[in-house]
Amino acid sequence: MENLSKSSLNFFADQQLCSADILSPLEVRARIEVSVINFLKILNSPDPAISDLPLINRKSSNSRVSQGLLTDVSWIFLSHSFCTRSLTKSNAAKAFVRVWKVMETCFQILSQEKRVTQRELFYKLLCDSPEYFTSQLQVNRTIQDVIALLHCSRFSLGIVASSRGLVAGRLMLQEPNQEVIDCSACGSSGYSISGDLSLLEKLDLKTDARYIIVVEKHAIFQRLTEDFVFNQIPSILITAKGYPDIATRFLLHRLNRAFPDLPILALVDWNPAGLAILCTFKFGSIGMGMEAYRYACNVKWLGLRGDDVQLIPEQSLLPLKPRDLQIARSLMSSEILQENYKEELSLMVHNGQRAEVEALYFHGYDYLGKYIAKKIVQADYI
Known part of the structure; x- marks a missing residue:
């Protein structure tokens, strides 16, 4: 126990650490206890003062890109810029208290050997401290604050992911x-991906697939499974039904580790939102803070892409919405976006159009499998 306390004390001195550790409940509770002890020491000192909480800045301006020396995989991580939660500043006082409230609740959860979702945690805090927690967003941001303070993953805090994801195929x-x-x-419903990351980590996995195909939309995933495309193209199909949740990203990363030789190919709409979803799987996301890098995989863009628009009737192309343009601006400003992705994005904006995968049904409801097979044979992915 003495060694555990020393390691917990040491982590507070290392303010350059910008990643979230995966820890046991005992280790997390020790870190919470150390933070409380340090806080009380300051209050009981001859010159008492309430210090600010130093947290890793989670804004995009603090993001950096890392690329391995022996691989072409890149991912997002946070640099060494700090922000604070202060009890002495009126606009930050409640956020300061929220951090301690969430830490207290997580300590109780871990002591009881329980797991909760972010939604369950919100309702617990809403009932216990309604003056501090009025929305799910406040809870989500405070969880990231606690992760930044304790340098541990949300799963280590006893918080599990709510999963929408499905997997099917070989x-x-x-x-x-x-x-x-x-x-x-x-x-066609596939296998529902559990939100328990420790369970996903323990899965025994076997496959004879040659590809992993990430599908943006649930409806497209259902079409591909109903057509048994995974038998025509030996593959594993996975979807998050839109913007990827943590559990689906974790399973994809787990599959990537288990079967590193299988290419991961993404089938998304040709619009800024589709590209944003692909990039989240590929690079990680700032929204995940210090855990951003943990779920990144080397995903390749199979389709739809600009060259595929010629396969779609003009009347099936849709105009870009203001939200599309907003996403496009955000992606273009990111240093992580590779050049050929920027070219595709520029073409979308220049044309002012977007194309959805369903538009390929113009060629018949069984065309999707043929489209994917052709792209794979030609190695037409970037």
């Missing part, structure tokens, strides 16, 4: 002490 998986699940026999 994948056999087995949870500990459970029967083997054949994801090719789960029907």
Whole structure:
């Protein structure tokens, strides 16, 4: 226990650490206890003062891009710029208190050996401290503050991900002490991805697939599974039903680690939102703060792309919305976006149009599998 306390004390001195550790409940509780002890020491000192909480700045201006020396995989991480939560500043006082409230609740959760979702945590805090917590967004941001203060992952805090994700195709998986699940026999609904990251980490995985295909939309995922495309193209299909949740990203990263030779290909709409979804899988996201890098994978852009617009009737192309243009500006300002992605984005904005994958049904409802197969044969992905 003495060594555990020393390691916890040491982590507070290392203010250059910009990643979130995966820790045991005992270690997280020790870090929370150390933070409380340090706070009380300051209050009981001869010159008492309430110090600010130094947190890693999670704004995009503090993001950096890292690329491995032996791989072309890049990911987003946070640099060494700090922000604070202060009890002495009126606009930050409640945020300061929220950090301690969330830490207190997480300590209780870990002591009881429980797990909660962010939504469950919100309702707990809303009932216990309604004067400080009035929205889910406040809770989500405070969780990131606690992660930044304690340098541990949200799962280590006892917070599990709510998952929307599904997986199907040439994948056999087995949870500990459970029967083997054949994801090719789960029907068009696929296998629901658990929000318990520790369970996903323990899955026994087997496959004879040659590709992993990330599908933006649930409806497209259903079409591909109903057509058994994973048998025509030996593949694993995975979807988050839109913007990727943590659990789906974690499973994709887990598959990538288990089967590093399988290319990961993304099928998304040809619009800024589709590209943003692809980039979240590929690079990580600032919204994940110090955990951003942990779920990044080397995803390739299969389609739709600018060259595919010729396959779609003019009347099926839709005008870009103001939200599309806003996303496009944000992506273009990112230093992580590679040049050929910027060219595609510029073409979208120049044309003022977007194309959805469903528009390919002009060629028949069985065309999607043929489209994917052709792109793969030609190695037409970037």
